[in-house]
Amino acid sequence: QQQVKQSPQSLIVQKGGISIINCAYENTAFDYFPWYQQFPGKGPALLIAIRPDVSEKKEGRFTISFNKSAKQFSLHIMDSQPGDSATYFCAASYSGGGNKLTFGTGTQLKVEL
Amino acid sequence: GAGVSQSPSNKVTEKGKDVELRCDPISGHTALYWYRQSLGQGLEFLIYFQGNSAPDKSGLPSDRFSAERTGGSVSTLTIQRTQQEDSAVYLCASSLFGQGGNEQFFGPGTRLTVL
Incomplete structure (x- = not known):
């Protein structure tokens, strides 16, 4: 059972454009929703995270939008740069479950000049 | 400070052999997680250690897999x-469970190839 669904699988954006990646979850017990960025040969690195008591969180060019009723959340990358080219994973966890992460399937982002 | 380290970075083994993968978490982190990343299954949870509690082994795919954490540190x-x-x-990932958040810091991983 895939508890976190992520789309699109791949994304090509022009430099300066907005990259948008979407995730949907099923388990209403989830209370922590992070986004991870992964470069080839490296482990995932936390980019930004949100809890369900807020609808939006912004850190620099990265914004998470969260819709609790729809059980959806998304990552927006503003002014996308070639250095943002990486694989992005959404994830979810709940404190009662030891905070173990359930990951989406990943989105391969390429930012073109 | 030092991040999560894992060794070896690459391991090639023959089918039927046993392998051991090591994880050194960030000093002071009480929680330690193992995940597996494969083309077919994506990123999946394997096992979780928190302090002196019994580990959560619910993600281990078979009884061929086991893990231990000695002295609350290396796994x-x-x-x-x-x-x-x-x-x-x-x-491998580690975190300050219950202290300020759930951020998990990942190591670079061990790439295992079974021939």
Whole structure:
């Protein structure tokens, strides 16, 4: 059972454009929703995270939008740069479950000049 | 400060052999997680240690997989009688569970190839 669904699988954006990646979850017990960025040969690195008591969180060019009723959340990358080219994973966890992460399937982002 | 380290970075083994993968978490982190990243299954949870509590082994795919954490620090993931489907990148993460958030810091992973 895939508890976190992520789309699109791949994304090509022009430099300066907005990259948008979407995730949907099923388990209403989830209370922590992070986004991870992964470069080839490296482990995932936390980019930004949100809890369900807020609808939006912004850190620099990265914004998470969260819709609790729809059980959806998304990552927006503003002014996308070639250095943002990486694989992005959404994830979810709940404190009662030891905070173990359930990951989406990943989105391969390429930012073109 | 030092991040999560894992060794070896790459491991090639023959089918049927046992392998041990090591994880050194960030000093002071009480929680330690193992995940597996493979083309077919994506990123999946394997096992979780928190302090002195019994580990959560709910993600281990078979009884060929086991892990231990000695002294609340270093962890070893052991795969016995390796199979080709065990080929994947094994990732370790640690966190300050219950202290200010759930951020998990990942190591660079061990790429396991079973021939």
